[in-house]
Amino acid sequence: MKNKTLLKVILILFILLNISFINHKDFKIATISGNKYGMVIKNGSEKEKVVALTFDDGPHPKYTNQILDILNKYDAKATFFVLGKFAETYPKIVQRQWKEGHEIGNHTYSHININKTSREKLQEEYEKTQNIIYSLTKREPRVFRPPYGSFDEKAMDIVEKNNSIIVLWSAHQDSKDWSNPEIDKIVNTTLSNIKNGDIILFHDYVYYDKSHTVEALNRILPELKNRGYKFVTVSQLIDLSLE
Numbered sequence: 001m002k003n004k005t006l007l008k009v010i011l012i013l014f015i016l017l018n019i020s021f022i023n024h025k026d027f028k029i030a031t032i033s034g035n036k037y038g039m040v041i042k043n044g045s046e047k048e049k050v051v052a053l054t055f056d057d058g059p060h061p062k063y064t065n066q067i068l069d070i071l072n073k074y075d076a077k078a079t080f081f082v083l084g085k086f087a088e089t090y091p092k093i094v095q096r097q098w099k100e101g102h103e104i105g106n107h108t109y110s111h112i113n114i115n116k117t118s119r120e121k122l123q124e125e126y127e128k129t130q131n132i133i134y135s136l137t138k139r140e141p142r143v144f145r146p147p148y149g150s151f152d153e154k155a156m157d158i159v160e161k162n163n164s165i166i167v168l169w170s171a172h173q174d175s176k177d178w179s180n181p182e183i184d185k186i187v188n189t190t191l192s193n194i195k196n197g198d199i200i201l202f203h204d205y206v207y208y209d210k211s212h213t214v215e216a217l218n219r220i221l222p223e224l225k226n227r228g229y230k231f232v233t234v235s236q237l238i239d240l241s242l243e
């Protein structure tokens, strides 16, 4: 009897959780408290052969420029989720990203864990970073990536009020490159699972003497290009998916 009740509770929870994510034009839209909040995106539509490369935690004084060179070489547009504190330290790199047609997203000022942060502190980190990016590009970011991919209702509130969108990544496209795994591993994670509409997670800021991400990109980009993929920004991916 006890087991049956437990099973029922689990089943109801399972159903409720599924209902809270409704499919709309191929995205998952979170509907905490009934469709009150904005979009949370993990991937775009599979209709077109496009993927969104995303880079977190930068700008890095050395690796971000190397990544920008590679992106240029393969005519790829990407999205950089920058930290406010590094955008402040390396403003010229953010301006280069913007000038070269990439999208700049907000990744908080100092990489806070939202679940352990007060609403006031989150608001401050979010706005400070929006303002720094605006001062460099004259455009407020439309996309926000919560550090560690963890967020809650207060984050959704703030993002919605700013007409912004929470951007996560495709579950099978986490290269874990922040831990500098072997180059082969990063390349294989991306290439073996690639699907139309993927949002691929990389890090341009790594705390190592050599970035394996940079090396891996030199192999990933030509291969994906050969396979016919186009590299778009997250906002372009969203717009394509809404068409």
Ligand SMILES: [Zn+2]
Pocket (backbone or CB within 6 Å): 056, 057, 107, 111, 147, 148
């Ligand atoms: Zn991060």
